Amino acid sequence: MVGKGYPGGMSTSPTPTPAADWLRLDQQICFSLHAASRAFGGLYRVVLKDLGLTYPQYLVMLVLWEHGDLPVKKLGEHLRLDSGTLSPLLKRLEAAGLVRRERSTRDERSVEVRLTEEGSALRERALEVPRRIVTATSFDVDEIRALRARLDDLTTALDEAAVQAAREDS
Amino acid sequence: MVGKGYPGGMSTSPTPTPAADWLRLDQQICFSLHAASRAFGGLYRVVLKDLGLTYPQYLVMLVLWEHGDLPVKKLGEHLRLDSGTLSPLLKRLEAAGLVRRERSTRDERSVEVRLTEEGSALRERALEVPRRIVTATSFDVDEIRALRARLDDLTTALDEAAVQAAREDS
DNA sequence: CACAATTCAATTGCGCACAACTAAATGGTG
């Protein structure tokens, strides 16, 4: 196929892609990703309204429901979030009565995040959420799985590249 | 293949997927998307540091470079952003000397965003950015194009579903 | 044991995303 390397995909030109073409917005994968991420945010906002959760708060609850009580550090590793994001978020979850935060007695640097009764109970009501989301995507399970795998590959590559680029920067 | 509909993909069980399994974090497409989006953000942060732009600011500049001067409204349509996001962002771009904002004389509700000399000149330095990003993904152009198409499908479906869900909510 | 390096959570500051609202200009209809 001629013009395989061309971003637009419709050209039959055998010439290499001009740098300017790469700048075209509609060819930017980043933009599509950004838009899809925000579209998810919009849908979750609607779906989670009943539960009184934001989307990132829901992700935190998912981790706690799956893994049980965890220190903030572990929670951050699961979610790739640091304390700058998690601390205020957890404070809001605590204010909502869904979790408690307790200094570990074994290691007083660490703070254990524990589900309350109410927080555990919320899981029942959340069981319907993933179904609603999956249905909304109009994708079947295999397609979702394939897309997810590609995205995870992407994330791995990008993380590595960011580290590399930062290293070169110094 | 047995267990085709099972989110984990490895089960040989012929039973339908329990709702609880859908909650498992690592099967949530949303999480992968969220992570990939932030990984992109991290890479762009490094790559754009030289240009003094954030990632959303870069997206705005891309639109202006491609389409020329635009009213805030049109800019928002291209980027799916509203004035609540764009107004302060554009103020920062103006403070950086990259754009000017001028009330339209034809329609005084509208504000035209115009590239300055400096803003237009920045394009030259930005030409290398997409290449660096694409290289970092470790994907070839066809893979990127395919992924982008899937993501755009997703965005379309999600947007529609969000509207639908909001409608049912009332 | 003493001291330096590390770990962990919290805080601060900045920018983005979005809902809700305000204010001004415009357009349409009686």
Place this chain on the structure above:
DNA sequence: CACCATTTAGTTGTGCGCAATTGAATTGTG
């Protein structure tokens, strides 16, 4: 023309994401 709905930016408030810093607890090393 007068009135009202609509359009367009801007503002306010809330929450997320991340860099940088702080402070306390722990660990490692001589």
